[in-house]
Amino acid sequence: MSICLFCHHHYIEKPSWSKIFSNNKSESICQHCLSNLKKLEGNRCTKCSRILLKEYSDVPICYDCNRWEKNQLTQSLIVRNYSLYRYNSFLKEILATFKYRGDTIIASYFSQKLFDTYQAFFSNAYVICIPLSKERLHERGFNQAELLVEGWPNKEYVHLLMKNERSKQSKKSRRLRLQSFQDNPFFIEKQNIDLSLNNIVLVDDIYTTGTTIRQAAIVLKQAGANQIFSITIAR
Ligand SMILES: [Zn+2]
Numbered sequence: 468m469s470i471c472l473f474c475h476h477h478y479i480e481k482p483s484w485s486k487i488f489s490n491n492k493s494e495s496i497c498q499h500c501l502s503n504l505k506k507l508e509g510n511r512c513t514k515c516s517r518i519l520l521k522e523y524s525d526v527p528i529c530y531d532c533n534r535w536e537k538n539q540l541t542q543s544l545i546v547r548n549y550s551l552y553r554y555n556s557f558l559k560e561i562l563a564t565f566k567y568r569g570d571t572i573i574a575s576y577f578s579q580k581l582f583d584t585y586q587a588f589f590s591n592a593y594v595i596c597i598p599l600s601k602e603r604l605h606e607r608g609f610n611q612a613e614l615l616v617e618g619w620p621n622k623e624y625v626h627l628l629m630k631n632e633r634s635k636q637s638k639k640s641r642r643l644r645l646q647s648f649q650d651n652p653f654f655i656e657k658q659n660i661d662l663s664l665n666n667i668v669l670v671d672d673i674y675t676t677g678t679t680i681r682q683a684a685i686v687l688k689q690a691g692a693n694q695i696f697s698i699t700i701a702r
């Protein structure tokens with residue numbers, strides 16, 4: 468009997484040949500939770516991981532990314548965002564438990580999955596967490612993104628980015644969000660930091676509109692960063 472990391476119910480792990488032969492670590496979540504986690508796979512936007520509809524099977528990037536790329540301000544800021552799962556109601560609840568109650572066991576599950584992606588695609592890049600503002604950090608007690616990269620390598624710059632407190636941007640219209648690039652909440656406190664020729668992977672829990680990642684990317688580009696990628700649990 469094992470206890471599911473997500474729902475805390477007891478469950479019996481099904482033995483499988485692939486597990487026995489490939490030395491696969493067990494999933495540590497129950498079949499029910501596993502079936503509710505929807506991996507983003509198949510025909511996806513090559514920029515942001517969004518699943519593309521069949522009608523658009525011949526285009527490589529989604530409508531939103533197309534608009535980001537057409538705008539001079541945000542063009543080529545991000546090489547690629549890699550998200551693991553669909554942000555459905557199940558994952559929303561799991562991430563809320565993780566984020567607001569600081570469930571580090573949930574973090575460890577996703578940390579491993581994100582790390583597999585990091586190793587597969589971005590292993591030469593420096594890891595930087597999307598920060599919380601001081602106020603928010605004080606309120607919550609921890610930064611969820613930092614829990615996700617515990618034990619990872621290449622963390623020399625992990626705390627490089629800082630964030631000012633400001634109004635929530637999720638409620639703003641797209642036009643207002645574009646304007647928000649003028650008063651970017653992210654900044655780097657250290658003077659004379661030179662990231663020249665370094666590739667960066669930004670880590671966060673959710674990719675929603677793509678604004679946050681791009682605002683962070685602008686600051687890093689100004690500090691000389693070369694290619695910027697991002698990895699998130701959900702999209
Ligand atoms: Zn479960």
Ligand SMILES: [Zn+2]
Nearest residue numbers: 512515529532
């Ligand atoms: Zn996209």
